[in-house]
Amino acid sequence: xxxxxxxxxxxxxxRGLMGKIITRFEEKGLAIVGMKMMTISEELAGTHYADHAGxxxxxxxxxxxxxxxxxxxxVRGVGAIAIARSMMGATFGSKADAGTIRGDFxxxxxxxxxxGSDSPEAAAKEIGLFFGEGDVQGLDRAIESWVxxxxxxxxx
Ligand code: UDP
Ligand code: MG
Numbered sequence: 001x002x003x004x005x006x007x008x009x010x011x012x013x014x015r016g017l018m019g020k021i022i023t024r025f026e027e028k029g030l031a032i033v034g035m036k037m038m039t040i041s042e043e044l045a046g047t048h049y050a051d052h053a054g055x056x057x058x059x060x061x062x063x064x065x066x067x068x069x070x071x072x073x074x075v076r077g078v079g080a081i082a083i084a085r086s087m088m089g090a091t092f093g094s095k096a097d098a099g100t101i102r103g104d105f106x107x108x109x110x111x112x113x114x115x116g117s118d119s120p121e122a123a124a125k126e127i128g129l130f131f132g133e134g135d136v137q138g139l140d141r142a143i144e145s146w147v148x149x150x151x152x153x154x155x156x
Pocket of ligand 1: 044110115
């Protein structure tokens with residue numbers, strides 16, 4: 001099982017798209033195991049996007065991410081990091097495929113609605129940045145054995 005860090009960015013919150021986006025993850029079969037709203041500080045945005053420091057879009061990105069509240073989610077499932085990235089679509093809303101979150105709900109390149117961790121290392125780092133101890137739940141879902149084939153012992 002993997003847990004990935006999803007941020008519904010300020011444009012998603014302002015446009016009233018939180019419910020629709022969260023529903024997509026729930027309907028896919030991924031489990032929501034952490035969720036909160038917050039306003040990201042400049043310091044936190046800088047740490048989260050440290051890899052992008054110095055790039056032409058960096059200042060705009062930090063300004064955008066700190067401009068209005070976000071909704072932060074911890075989302076769990078087998079392969080959840082890659083699954084969430086494919087559900088998000090390509091970075092730019094203008095290029096993202098129809099059927100993806102960015103492709104269906106946005107046309108902007110920088111205001112692209114959603115962040116998702118891009119590797120297990122990034123996910124662990126980002127969950128530690130945005131959630132405190134005890135904020136991410138152990139969730140024993142009653143439906144788990146219908147979401148996954150458990151006949152071999154492990155979720156397939
Ligand atoms: N971004 C931007 N202009 C660019 C590239 C990225 O405004 O040319 C913003 C965009 O909001 C993106 C974020 O910076 O989601 C992080 O960029 P990254 O390349 O990591 O894209 P992601 O992993 O979010 O798809
Ligand atoms: Mg990225």
